Amino acid sequence: MIQVRELANYTGDIARSLGIKKYDIYGSSIDSTNVQVDRGEPKQVKASNRSSVIVRVWNENDTVGVTSTTDVDPNGIKLALKTACEASFFGVKENIPDFSPEATNPLPEVQYNKTSQIPVSELIDKLLNAEKELLETHPAIESVPYNSLSQQDIDRFYLNSEGALREEGRTYAMVYLYTKTEEAEKKPRSGGSFRMSQGMEALAIADCVKEASEKTISHLNYQKVPSGKYRVVFSAEAFLSLLGAFSNMVNAQNILDKQSLCTPESLGEAIASPLLSLCDDALHKDNVAAETFDGEGTPTRRIPLITEGILTGFLHSAGTAKQMNATPTGHANLGAKITVSPHFYHVFQGQSPEQEYKLEEAENTILIDELNALHAGVNSLQGSFSLPFDGWLMNKGDRVSIDAGTVAGDIREVLKSIIYVEKEPELTPSGVCPRIWVDGLSITGEN
Amino acid sequence: MPPSTLLLTKELPTLQYVSTPECFDITWEAPLSTLLGLGRAAGADFIEIFLERSNYISCLAEEAAITSISPRLATGAGVRVFHGKGDCYVSTNNLSFNGLKSALEKALSILGLNIPSPNAYVPEIYLEMIRDYAAAKDKQKWLPECSSMQEMGDILLAANDQLEKKASHIQSRRSMYSRDWQEVMIAASDGTFARDIRLTQTVGSNLLCADGENRTSNGLRDGDTSDPDFLRNWGYEKTAEELAETAGKMLYADYVESGEYPIIMANHFGGVIFHEACGHLLETTQIERKTTPFIDKKGEKIAHENLTAWDEGRSEDAFGSLDMDDEGMPTQRTLLIENGILKNFLADRAGSMRTGHPRTGSGRRQNYSFAAASRMRNTYIASGSYSVDTLFASVDKGIYCKKMGGGSVGPTGEFNFGVDEAYLIEKGKVTKPLKGAILIGEAKEIMNKISMCSDDLSLAPGFCGSVSGSIYVTVGQPHIKVDSIVVGGR
Secondary structure (H helix, E strand, O other): OOOHHHHHHHHHHHHHHHOOOEEEEEEEEEEEEEEEEEOOEEEEEEEEEEEEEEEEEEOOOOOEEEEEEOOOOHHHHHHHHHHHHHHHOOOOOOOOOOOOOOOOOOOOOOOOOOOOOOOHHHHHHHHHHHHHHHHHOOOOEEEEEEEEEEEEEEEEEEEEOOOOEEEEEEEEEEEEEEEEEOOOOOOOOOOEEEEEEOOOOOOOHHHHHHHHHHHHHHOOOEEOOEOEEEEEEEOHHHHHHHHHHOHHHOEHHHHHOOOOOOOHHHOOOEOOOOOEEEEEEOOOOOOOOOOOEOOOOOEOOEEEEEEOOEEOOOEOOHHHHHHOOOOOOOOEEOOOOOEEOOOOEEEEEOOOOOOOOOHHHOOOEEEEEEEOOHHHHEEOOOOEEEEEEEEEEEEOOEEEEEOOEEEEEEHHHHHHOEEEEOOOOEEEOOEEEOOEEEEEEEEEOEO | OOOOOOEEHHHHHHOOOOOOOOOOOHHHHHHHHHHHHHHHHOOOOEEEEEEEEEEEEEEEEEOOEEEEEEEEEEEEEEEEEEEOOEEEEEEEOOOOHHHHHHHHHHHHHHOOOOOOOOOOEEOOOOOOOOEEHHHHOOHHHHHHHOOOHHHHHHHHHHHHHHHHHHOOOEEEEEEEEEEEEEEEEEEEOOOOEEEEEEEEEEEEEEEEEEEOOEEEEEEEEEEEEOOOOOOOOOOHHHHHHHHHHHHHHHOOOEEOOOEEEEEEEOOHHHHHHHHHHOHHHHEHHHHHHOOOOOOOOOOOEOOOOOOOEEEEOOOOOOOOOOOEOOOOOEOOEEEEEEOOEEOOOEOOHHHHHHHOOOOOOOEEOOOOOOOOEEOOOEEEEOOOOEOHHHHHHOOOEEEEEEEEEEEEEOOOOEEEEEEEEEEEEEOOEEEEEEEOOEEEEEHHHHOOOEEEEEOOOEEEEEEEEEOOEEEEEEEEEOOEEEEEEEEEOO
């Protein structure tokens, strides 16, 4: 792991020797172990202990250059500072980035208990047991071709030449199980589940096994659905993945770059049904990956983005906030061009619904559990998507798995066609969200 | 200096290896040999050490300004140890002898192996005389001969200027370039000892046009390995012309009506269909997981008799070309399918050990933080005997997929591809533009539906993400006809 104060000291000395007066650094170290198994045997173990930093330098003309490096010893930092200085002469001349005005503000207090890593042999045993239990849940489950159990220690820091210095450490444990079935004269089917926690002790491996098994079994009997327009219910994971694919709508950098479906003037407009509200909340109590500062050292916080259907906020870096006369929100990633990204979405009911719906009473309704291939089927600049999905056709409590269906639409229409936001939220790694009901989406199945 | 007599484990702390820090040369042989011997002394079946140094830079021009120049310097190593059926991979940034030894010790201990007692001998591992592809092809000069930061910026701004001149309804225009220089050295306990330098460059433009509610975004990319003059010779005027023409057609395109259609897929990047729908399923990684329907089909017909396909790493300058793979094996030309018959799988070392299929020089990885896995290089469907006109004439109503987007294949063989530029075919003629199409199918079925291949094979650069990270590949094909496929749309 990087000794941050030591690094800060020698970076200061090197910068002075190079005549560099203004700089900042964001960096991280990761110590991780990951195991995979295959039919009762350990398959592969991966371990890594790596560090990297990104160095940003302002030259005498006040333009900025960056360089990232994995060499964090004094020689590596010296080369990075020199290279960044060289790049700085090609830096932007307008809207030049500056330190975040909040880089030394107090950080929010988050209760966090780092946990110790367990021995690799125990990791393997835990995963072997999970694989065994999963295979025993149904004879059709022939293998768990994709599986992993991993633990990570991540330390991250930000410092600048004006004395800002922040650091924090996190520990994570993650399990992923993905099955494959084999039955005579049937297509192979599959089901996956993922769990994440702050440490191995709290990791709900049994829940992961149960969910992977239940999903797989629910897909064993499948049918094609006729193509047409359907009422669709998105699971939390599916809806959050769709929101994530179109996050340019609330991303201030994308908006300034004209790479968004929204403009600065969109604030205050109705972009969704009044039934929907959305915040980004890095500090949400259920976010096991809660970070208290971003890549520019800005403290993170809860940001309302959509309030009862109205666009009420954007995600900002220090630079976008300055350009749009707003406040940094703690969403910046340091780089030659600062990017902005969400932390943890919180979707919840906006206005009270006039009518409530229940899945067990729904007729000819499609429940989408997971959207696939988002990198291929989403055109985030046009708003359109056409995506394969895993899901079921729901009819009065009965559910039948759908074979090879795709759902297509436009995100702006989807948001406005929401007819119900359920009350009970589900926790996923990217946020909390209840099931979302949308009317009139195009489904391609069979003709 | 290497020890002059057989080394004892207790003498390890006294060794003082001095390896050249700026490049991987012969001075690395002694420490790597000692570490490999140490691994064998601990009881490992096989040990491989991968060293990497990289110098990457990307440049982005937006509108009339350079908005990002982003250099990235990295050094790292990966130590892989095999023992029985298991293997362990440990990566580190520390390339000192002690840093590499720590990584090796960690890998050994994870597999239940320990450094032997202080008085145990460390067996000598005799490495082959270094195969230095960098020196043999004078690749040292590549990096200094590449475009400077100033030149990168000038060329990208000129490209953006061309976009502005040639297109209308522009909302944003971007051009970007990246240069990835990588030096690698591989040493293994079977005596493998090799070094190479790779230079991979890509450049392209993106255009977003909007008129009211109508929007279209299109991009074109070119790529190269091994030519320092690549950016200087980039034909950005032609790129701008093609993007402007596509934007003009697609801006007002209707959404495709979902259904099942015959399709004609264009050559060049159209080859992504074979890459996703078949290529991945011929990697031994998939055999190990039993996630390929072709697992026991070698020698059997798996595709239409008109289809022959290759994966190779030898085409001059192609984006997936390599002199050696990331396990030190020279790349080769691998016949995958001949007239519909499955001939070979793509195997890395571990895949070969676990499945019995011979290695094909296909062990690849993004960087030192990944263990190598069986991956594609330049993968394409061979030219057929039909003319392009004949293909179109055979379609009464269908879709012409002129430009493909990305795609993926799932563990059960189901795949999907986005289509960036599509047109309706009516009575053999290309008519109106269509947007929002996604092709959906199953690998086993689709391979038998590729019924016609034209005679105009063309290759295109691409990026492939999988178990060993994102790597540079080539996809390719002539125009092909797929008799029937599900097209998702509205």
